[in-house]
Amino acid sequence: xxxxxxxxxxxxxxxxxxxxxxxxxxxxxxxxxxxxxxxxxxxxxxxxxxxxxxxxxxxxxxxxxxxxxxxxxxxxxxxxxxxxxxxxxxxxxxxxxxxxxxxxxxxxxxxx
Numbered sequence: 001x002x003x004x005x006x007x008x009x010x011x012x013x014x015x016x017x018x019x020x021x022x023x024x025x026x027x028x029x030x031x032x033x034x035x036x037x038x039x040x041x042x043x044x045x046x047x048x049x050x051x052x053x054x055x056x057x058x059x060x061x062x063x064x065x066x067x068x069x070x071x072x073x074x075x076x077x078x079x080x081x082x083x084x085x086x087x088x089x090x091x092x093x094x095x096x097x098x099x100x101x102x103x104x105x106x107x108x109x110x111x112x
Contacts, residue, residue, distance in 0.1 A: 004062035004107055005041050011061075015069040022046050022059070023075050029083045030057075032074060044074065045089050056089035060107060 007013045017032045022044070033056060034045040042061040048054065065075045076083075087102045 003040060004060040005043065006039075007042060007061045008064065011064050011067060013067075015067055017044065017067070017074060019072065020067070021071075021073045023073055024078050024080045024083055025076070026079050029076075029080055046083065048083070057083055057086045058089045058103060059083070059086070060103075 017035050020032045022029050022032060030046045030048040032044050033047040036043045036045075044059045044061060044064075046057050046059050048057060059076060059078070063076045063078050065077050067074050085106075087106055
């Protein structure tokens, strides 16, 4: 994949994803709390609820395997542990260079 922060061409993107469930490769991780459609910075903010004490994580849209609009579910190619260990979401996260760099450092080693 050339750009982790861009939707894959085979993923449906015309659904409003806020409120959709998010399923990792090994189970449920939360719900979509917000989305960003910024060019080369598109992401989902996933609210993990009580699973990891209400933390929110930024998930790059390039890891979306598929979206089932009927079931209101987003399927991602990350494990629950990868989501759990991802950096915390911060308000204005993409505008802050150190925060943006931390996301790149986290997601880069997985080869996405």
